[in-house]
Amino acid sequence: MSPQWVGGQAVLEGVMMRCQDRFVVACRRSDNSISLIAEKKVPLAKRFPPLGWPILRGAVSFFESLILGVHAINLSAAEVLQKEGEEMQGWQTLLVVFLGLALGVGLFFILPTWLAGFLPPLHPALLNLAEGLLRLAIFLAYLFLITRWSEMRRFFAYHGAEHKAIFCYEAGDPLDVGKAQQFSTRHPRCGTSFLLIVMVVSIFLFSLFGWLPLWQRIAVRLLLLPLVAGLSYELIRLTARSRLPLLRLLALPGLWLQSLTTSEPDNGQVEVALCALKAAVDPESHGKSVVMGNA
Numbered sequence: 001m002s003p004q005w006v007g008g009q010a011v012l013e014g015v016m017m018r019c020q021d022r023f024v025v026a027c028r029r030s031d032n033s034i035s036l037i038a039e040k041k042v043p044l045a046k047r048f049p050p051l052g053w054p055i056l057r058g059a060v061s062f063f064e065s066l067i068l069g070v071h072a073i074n075l076s077a078a079e080v081l082q083k084e085g086e087e088m089q090g091w092q093t094l095l096v097v098f099l100g101l102a103l104g105v106g107l108f109f110i111l112p113t114w115l116a117g118f119l120p121p122l123h124p125a126l127l128n129l130a131e132g133l134l135r136l137a138i139f140l141a142y143l144f145l146i147t148r149w150s151e152m153r154r155f156f157a158y159h160g161a162e163h164k165a166i167f168c169y170e171a172g173d174p175l176d177v178g179k180a181q182q183f184s185t186r187h188p189r190c191g192t193s194f195l196l197i198v199m200v201v202s203i204f205l206f207s208l209f210g211w212l213p214l215w216q217r218i219a220v221r222l223l224l225l226p227l228v229a230g231l232s233y234e235l236i237r238l239t240a241r242s243r244l245p246l247l248r249l250l251a252l253p254g255l256w257l258q259s260l261t262t263s264e265p266d267n268g269q270v271e272v273a274l275c276a277l278k279a280a281v282d283p284e285s286h287g288k289s290v291v292m293g294n295a
Contacts, residue, residue, distance in 0.1 A: 004281060006166055008273075009069055009191065010158035011076035015165070015273040017280035018068065021046065025072050026276035027079040028268065034275050035079045041068060058233025059226035065191075066097045105222065107142070108135055108199070113217045124211035132203030139199055143192075143260045153263065158273070160185030161265035165273035175278055177270045185262040186255045188240040192262075193254025197232040205231070 008017040014027035014035075023041040026034055044060050045052030051060045116131035146152055167183035168175060202221075205228055209220050239251040265273070 006169060006277065006280060007065075007189070008162045008166065008276065008280075009072065010155050010162055011072050013080045013154070013158070013272075014076050015158055015162045015276045016069075016072035016076075017162070017165075017273075017276040019280040022280050023068065023072075024276045024279040025075045025079070026272045026279070027076045028272050029079065034272055036275060036279050037075050037079065038279050054234055055227070055230035058230035061233060062229040063097075066101065067094070070096050070100070105225070108139055109202070109221045109225070110218055112138060113221065114214065117214055125207055127211045128207040129203065131206070132199070135202065136199050139195065140257075143257070147260050154269075156261055156263045157265040157269050160262040161269040161273035163187040163190065163262060164265065164270055165277045168274075169277055169281065175274050177267050177274065180270050180274060181267065185264060186258040188251045188255065189236060190254065190258055190261075192258050192260075193251065194232060194236050196254045196257055197235050198228055201232050201235070202228050 004019050006017060006019045008015055010016075011025060011027065013029075014025060016023070016025045018024075018041070021040055021042045022038065024036060024038045026036050029035055044064055045057055051057060112131050112134040115134055116127055119127060119130055122130070147156070161180075163185050164180045164183045165175070166187060168180040171183070173179045202224075205224055206217075206221060209217075211217070212220065235250075236254075239247045242248065
């Protein structure tokens with residue numbers, strides 16, 4: 001029997017794991033204990049089956065992941081600081097997601113097409129390619145800059161711990177620190193790889209509409225974003241599962257890029273990731289706020 005599909009992300013001093021309708025955040029507290037918060041989060045595609053259709057499921061999953069990601073980071077912040085009553089309300093979470101999405105769209109989609117408008121008259125295909133290269137350059141510069149931020153180092157280590165734990169689970173090995181540490185910090189289904197695929201897919205998709213006036217280009221890019229996310233989701237699923245050499249080759253750039261967003265975790269960080277994973281894949285481990293013993 002193949003393992004259930006598990007996804008996750010790094011949070012403040014911890015890891016979030018999600019498996020089917022189970023959502024778990026594990027954090028290392030200042031007293032060295034591990035706090036677990038488990039919630040039931042039924043995916044939209046499970047409640048509304050048409051949303052699980054290919055391509056459409058990718059767009060839905062992308063926006064759903066943004067909301068859950070903000071929620072997970074908010075929960076982890078409250079746990080690490082050990083403060084009560086700090087959690088954001090639902091509308092506040094949606095506002096943060098909207099502002100973050102607006103910033104991302106502005107930086108990676110509107111800015112590149114505006115800058116490309118200053119290029120001399122060229123064939124539409126070349127202008128779209130130039131815009132795509134600008135988008136990719138801005139994305140890489142953004143990743144490089146955040147890796148220079150010293151406060152992000154532990155976050156990236158927890159990102160690596162998340163990947164090691166998932167690899168260990170997918171391999172069917174015992175979920176212990178020693179086994180998990182043997183695996184790579186670079187996973188083919190990582191969000192970093194997904195974003196890189198988004199950048200590449202957008203070049204081809206936007207090129208189909210030629211080189212329109214600026215406001216029309218912006219409108220087309222905004223309208224096509226769900227389709228870009230959906231196609232990128234299907235591609236990353238395909239490359240992650242396939243054994244075909246060509247598809248595995250296509251996954252390599254995303255894995256290389258993860259050298260910027262992941263780093264080797266220590267045993268304590270892997271332990272936190274495994275705690276989250278075990279609680280996510282095993283319903284019996286659930287609890288609203290379960291504090292594990294000292295590591």
